[in-house]
Amino acid sequence: MSSTNPNKLYQKLFTGLKKKFCCNEVDNLLEYSRKRIDKNDNKNIVRFVCISDIHTPSRIRKERIPWQFPQGDVLLVAGDLTMRGSAREVSQVVDWLRDTPYSHRVVIAGNHDFCLDPQDDDYSPEAEAALQRECIYLRDSSVVLFDSVKIYGSPVTPEFHSMAFNVARGSDIEQVWSSIPEDTDILLTHGPPLGHGDLVHNGIRAGCADLLMRVNQVRPAYHVFGHIHEAYGVTTDGYTAFVNAACCNLRYFLEHQPLVFEFAVAEPQQKPSLDEQLESGLSLGN
Template identity: 40%
Template sequence: MRIICISDTHGQHHSLQLPQGDILIHAGDISTLGKAEEIEDFLTWYSQLPHPYKLFIGGNHDFYLEKEPELFELMVPKNCIYLNDSMVEVEGIKIWGSPVTPFYHNWAFNRYPGDDIRKHWKLISEDTDIVVTHGPPAGILDMTVREIAVGDEDLRKKITYIRPKYHIFGHIHEQYGQIEQEGTTYINASYLDIRYRPSHPPVVIEYEKSVTGSR
């Protein structure tokens, strides 16, 4: 399976050059201001892409998804899969996604440290193959331009415990890249740089399923 990873397009999705693949994953911040018209434009574009499976989550800029969840759900095209603290199984690959990030200036899907955010990570099944969150785990591709690490510690503990094959996220534009630790490949797939300029290509995963299962 060929998986294409993107994140943090912030309304600039039309400039993306996407390679072919089986599964397309967007790790949030599909908009800039989180307005309904921005979301609708993204969904129209996303639904027309040729990838057989199109998954996405929200991000801290995507206010409409959190403020009007029922109306938003009606907007999602049938050929797109929206993950919100939920899992989908695609061709035997279990993918779980969440838009939640640590609290910062009251953005969308913000949660306070402790039980407020930890309850979301408790929902991640131990047999998950790919975890998609908008924000990074603590200490992994989470350093801002001001040299402040902003990843979530409880998310790091959960990922370290269940050890999925991949953890895909974005949020910190300046930390685009990949790193492998203890059997998990962490991918920051941010499309835009710190100045919101299109700068980073989509990340391509050649996913090999094992004989005994997806992992």
């Protein structure tokens, strides 16, 4: 079956008697995440704050953002930092991100961020470097935080009006998603998969079917994205929580709150005993 017609495929996979995939709404992501943490295994709890589709860098400082940044450790930004994709806009976003109260900021680009796309005429290595200085910038790549959480990020969305990081649906985009590592814990993409956070205001499903298939193989605990502003919210298929964190509404006004979840990471580092320190030569300064 062709993966290039998401609406037909949605009918086939998500509705009817023989449906293969399910999609249940999650009202409170933080509560959902806490239920998934086993309190008995003495792990550190880290808090992730998700945003996407800021789009309005020149207005960020002037406009009253309709929310306070929630407490957290890691900020996840799922692309569309800018409106027109200029290097100037990226530098405004970088200044803004620098002031956010998080120890780590993991960022991807989106289809509006032309100057970050190496295939685009407006590509600016300087804008990319500025982002890399202040953030963990992922472009079809991964990072491991706290010795245990693997986050993979990709700016790619299915071809639509020849925007940045666009790849044709079908075998081309399937190839892109095949790079998502099997052991990904948190997946960060700009666009949604088919059937989760992808319902456009006109009733069309815009999500990527090939991304859904890959997520179904990898089963990350969280898949964070944006792109479809009006489909902000959280759903789950029973394995993965799908988080559409688009901050802008359909009219590109910042309206939606950041979404927060907690995640158990590697056990707290035990301080070595004095005996162990002597044995390893630590106390001798070796």
